[in-house]
Amino acid sequence: xxxxxxxxxxxxxxxxxxxxxxxxxxxxxxxxxxxxxxxxxxxxxxxxxxxxxxxxxxxxxxxxxxxxxxxxxxxxxxxxxxxxxxxxxxxxxxxxxxxxxxxxxxxxxxxxxxxxxxxxxxxxxxxxxxxxxxxxxxxxxxxxxxxxxxxxxxxxxxxxxxxxxxxxxxxxxxxxxxxxxxxxxxxxxxxxxxxxxxxxxxxxxxxxxxxxxxxxxxxxxxxxxxxxxxxxxxxxxxxxxxxxxxxxxxxxxxxxxxxxxxxxxxxxxxxxxxxxxxxxxxxxxxxxxxxxxx
Ligand SMILES: [Zn+2]
Numbered sequence: 250x251x252x253x254x255x256x257x258x259x260x261x262x263x264x265x266x267x268x269x270x271x272x273x274x275x276x277x278x279x280x281x282x283x284x285x286x287x288x289x290x291x292x293x294x295x296x297x298x299x300x301x302x303x304x305x306x307x308x309x310x311x312x313x314x315x316x317x318x319x320x321x322x323x324x325x326x327x328x329x330x331x332x333x334x335x336x337x338x339x340x341x342x343x344x345x346x347x348x349x350x351x352x353x354x355x356x357x358x359x360x361x362x363x364x365x366x367x368x369x370x371x372x373x374x375x376x377x378x379x380x381x382x383x384x385x386x387x388x389x390x391x392x393x394x395x396x397x398x399x400x401x402x403x404x405x406x407x408x409x410x411x412x413x414x415x416x417x418x419x420x421x422x423x424x425x426x427x428x429x430x431x432x433x434x435x436x437x438x439x440x441x442x443x444x445x446x447x448x449x450x451x452x453x454x455x456x457x458x459x460x461x462x463x464x465x466x467x468x469x470x471x472x473x474x475x476x477x478x479x480x481x482x483x484x485x486x487x488x489x490x491x492x493x494x495x496x497x498x499x500x501x502x503x504x505x506x507x508x509x510x511x512x513x514x515x516x517x518x519x520x521x522x523x524x525x526x527x528x529x530x531x532x533x534x535x536x537x538x539x540x541x542x543x
Contacts, residue, residue: 276301279330279395281388284343285313286519287375288333288356288384290526294410295389299399300330305343307522309492314517318342326350331391333384337365337372352391359383362442376515376533377442378414378421381526385410413527417534421447424538428485431541434478434505435488436498437461440515443533444488449541452483461497472497479508486540487512491520511540 280301283289289304296302305322306313313335323346326332332347334340337357347353357365357372360380364370374380389407393400425448432452433444438461444451457475460467467475478484479501487505489498491514505512513536514520519529 279392280328281331281333281392282325282329282350283333284335284340284347285375285517286522287516287526287529288335290519290524290529291375291381291385291410292331292333292388294525294527295385295403295406296392297402297406299396299402300392304522306518309516309518309520311518312493313340316340316342318346322346330395331388333388335372335374337370337374339372352387352394354384354387354391356380356384359387371438371441373439373517374442375526376440376446376530378417378446378530380442381530382411382414410527414530417527417530420531420534420538424448424534424541428538428541431485432483433486433488434475434484434501435515436501437490437493437515439490439517440488440533440537443515443537447534447537449537451488452478454478466495466497472500475501476504479504479510484510486510486537486543488515489513490515490517492517511543513537513540 278300281289281292281296283292283302283304284306286304286307289302289307293302303325305325306316326346327349329350331352331354332350333354333356334343334347335357336344336355344355356374360374360377360383362374362377362380385407389403393403429448431449433449434453435451438458441451454471454474456471457467460471487501487510489502489512502512515533
């Protein structure tokens with residue numbers, strides 16, 4: 250919590266130094282374009298109604314990892330006042346397109362998380378509240394620079410956003426106090442930063458994790474090894490990415506069910522495009538703690 254307050258101070262200092270350079274879209278408002286709906290949701294909470302915010306990918310059927318950008322996406326990025334990309338190899342198509350924009354917020358780069366951007370770093374940083382506050386701060390800064398008339402509103406929205414995150418921090422600590430070290434398994438390593446936040450241990454075998462990120466998928470022995478964990482008594486829940494279900498993850502879900510191991514969902518794209526980021530994070534905490542208490 251102390252860390253978040255420190256972040257907020259940095260945010261305010263950044264905004265005080267903002268100046269006007271008026272880069273506005275056709276609606277007369279500045280605009281934010283994000284690679285995915287989760288980052289757009291962060292930006293939307295900062296923008297309030299003062300900036301247009303859109304995401305390139307907002308359908309759960311789209312996979313940000315291997316999306317290929319089109320001419321329309323390129324145009325959207327080039328017109329944006331602020332662009333938000335995840336970075337860390339997650340959405341290289343967006344990182345490439347965003348390089349032409351004046352203010353680029355790269356979530357992995359600004360996250361401040363240990364090892365960010367290095368080999369083996371888990372790039373799904375939207376589950377890190379620290380990364381989200383850093384992104385929100387940079388977005389507020391970029392918008393205030395382009396739209397000085399609304400700088401105070403962006404600053405206020407950022408304070409509201411950060412205090413909502415701080416409230417969630419308290420809930421995360423409650424889960425941590427109750428369930429520290431609880432073992433869970435993931436069909437894909439999407440929720441790693443969420444688990445680190447609440448002190449839950451992902452015990453998915455390394456061979457499975459590496460395999461699940463390769464084109465070939467995990468080997469039969471890695472899947473068998475993961476499946477046998479379900480009946481080991483060491484696993485309290487299975488984290489599932491419902492947006493990329495395949496035969497392997499379906500099999501793990503079935504074996505979790507058979508062993509009465511509860512499942513809960515983690516996402517790459519907002520399950521509901523109209524959801525706020527803080528509601529998304531709150532829902533993640535709720536479903537994780539529900540699964541752990543079953
Ligand atoms: Zn992923």
